[in-house]
Amino acid sequence: MSIHDAIQVLARDLEGNLTGPGDPGWDEARQAWNLAVDQQPVAVVTAASVRDVQTVLRVGGAAGLRVAAQSTGHNASPMGDLTGTILLRLSELRGVRIDPSRRVALVEGGAQWADVTSAAAEHGLAALAGSSGDVGVAGYTLGGGVSWLARSHGLALNHVRAFEVVTADAEVRGVEAEHHPDLFWALRGGGGSFAVVTAIEFALFPIREVYAGALFFPLERAREVMNAWARWTGTVPDEVTSLGRLIRFPEIPELPPELSGKAFSVVEVATTLDPIAADDLLAPLRALGPADDTMAMIPVEQLDQLNMDPPAPVPIHADGWLQAELDAGAIEAVLSVAGPGVDSPLLTVDLRHLGGALTPGGGDGAIDGLPGAFLGFAIGVTPVPPAVPPVRAAVSALLEAVSPWRPEGMYLNFAEQPSDVSSFFDAATWARLREVKAAYDPHDLIRSNHPVPPL
Template sequence: MTIEESPSSSSVTPLPAEAFAELYARIDGVVTTPGDATWDAARQAWNLSADQQPEAVVAPRTAEDVQVVIGFAEANRLRVVAQSTGHLAAPLGDLSGSILLRTAALSGIDVDSDALTVRVGAGVLWGDVTAALAEHGLMALAGSSPDVGVAGYLLGGGLSWFARSRGLATSHVTAIEVVAGDGRMLRAAADEESELFWALRGGGGNYGVVTAITMRVFAVRDAYAGMLLFPLERADEVLTAWESWARDADEAATTSIRLLRLPPLPELPEFLRGQRFIGIDGAIAVAQGAGAAAERVAAAVATLAPLRELGPMIDSFELMPAGRLGEVHMDPPGPVPGVGDGANLDELPRAAIERILELAGPDADSPLLAVEIRQIGGALAVPAADGGAVDSMPGRFLLYAVGIAPTPEVAAMVKSATTAVLDATRDWHSGVDYINFRESQVAPERLYPAATLTRLRAAKKQYDPADRIRSAHPIL
């Protein structure tokens, strides 16, 4: 079948449950279908706002299982969607006509402390990798949230607290094991299936179902990390000062600033519950080695000083073990219903700050939990040597707006608020955005430069000619 003839959701007649029973008999993993008692739990994404209604949910245990599922999908004109957590479930749509392949059982974390690499199964979460590496005095380029999946994060790029000194996490991937959309079980690396290796590193889940990933790790035990918290009433002053600091700050620092309206949730510490803040958090890399802590953090303390001089009400920056960096950003520890979206910004001039404050500052009546701006640039701006399809990140800032959306009505209200933030800053948008922060369906031209997109599409024809694999951000 060609890409033009690929199955669309409208052309698919639901398969009888017996067909999936036959699939179940052929694999080690678990198949769940709409009549099953566990159906709602099986189809549920991390983002509870996503109402995923696939034809079946399969939890494979092995790469061989994945191969069987892809063959079954081909025989029955279905598509396959891989998902480790469902953090990026929102742009996928309702998943009719697709088998949802949940990868949690593709586990395993193998640390090679001599080669300084780790091989992880595609269903592994960042928190588990970080903890396993910490036991060896090692660190990988994890993002802010421990319960984000390694696979989706790395296939999209991967922005860690070391991003401005070490670049995108995906540029440190050394091998990817995958069952391609055409059913072949492949290993992609610099010297094997090199075009697929290039495409997977940034091309998202468009090429197949990844079963394991190997990446470089670093002998980094700790960093100077934490949060500075100010009342939201000081948003203008603090955002203005941070923008001017962030533009020229040392590349050792990767930070984020957020205008926060926290819900009155019992799981939050009392002083945060229901309160409004502007917070700066992140990490500053420090010298590793045997020196005294005060000496090792001296440069980081100097880097942070201009922000500290603003006089935060809370200052938690300290020398922190790498294994605890997942606590810094206080991301939700489990599934939540959310609507969010983001865009890369070339600059954050006074006019942009004013527009953001109008929508989310202290005088705004905003339904948004957070309007966040991450500091990018530094090593992120430089294409990585031998990098993949996403080997750098445009712009100096990465904007992301998000709100909690427990009902469809609230979701619609939050959606219009996130759109308003993106629209208000449109004059400063970079040419392309970071795919992992785009949580709405966007044209692929917004995610990749033209030459990259042409090459990604050629690789798609080579490895998934029937467009069997459905991804959060399709490139066709």
């Protein structure tokens, strides 16, 4: 089938929207959450049904095109410009059903975390959601899923009960431990190369409130604060998940005056411990005398405000890394690029504490935890082209500076640049992922941001 004929068939058969270059709404249709990414697919389909997903895979395959599923475009950057590819947006498939008796959520393939956390909270239940409410459940879960409850509950993917997917042959399949166990294994950690996910069922937890907040210190105190926080992480139980960061807020009217244009070293904490026990644990950090301390009991669904992530799409250049340990030398390496006295273009450099239930072992997906003790992520905002080179240089310099402390492996969801994906996995896992890809998508129809090629 020619590309021209494929577009005609899609226009005839789809229930959802088909947008091509030059059509009204083209720029909006092809736009990712990361506004810096310039996606130029052959066409954009916004699916209105599972049948639409089947149609796109059937017609795209027949025309020799590729198909890239995207829920939000939070991790669109590694995918490139999408030449020869239909961009399949799941963003209209956001249905959420909560079954309180079984404590599970059944969500459609384009659901975002805020859709789930608010619905679950109505039943006193919590999901292992990401730090931003507008991150897609599917993309997040296929790569791992590090939540504010991660050290007590592990990666989100360990709690998936079942997927509904459309495979490259356009068949709808129920995927769980007993049905397509090889695909069930690969979907939990191998990313989006294997099938288009149209629904996920996963466990929820009976948590209504958490004790959470941030201790703000002036950026000038970053050395003292980051060292104290890193030592403190070695003393806390698994019920405590925390993050240490260096953040430079832009001077913009949308921010409150106490943040706008100011720079901080921040420790963010979320815990299911009661506040009295948590306050005991927090004493050494509070003894440093934070300029502000927002710790409070909050409804669990409000955890998506804790990290102060951008509330709407933004143009960014970012990348992440795993950190084996955070000793004084490693902290100096981070400070040398983004610490006080450095004219850094980075909005934020975050280090999340890992370990606890995130420690690998005992699960049955392609990954079941993350190696290393910390997970780093650096972001710079790039609203205009001249902003790109300094941010790119700062992110590269940071990755170079921390390289002596990086363990083997990588967290797929925090890899924001085109990467050698084989280096994310051990050799046996990589070989098995490629076998599963060959079994379900031998012609590499499905294009993901972190591709696993068929064997």
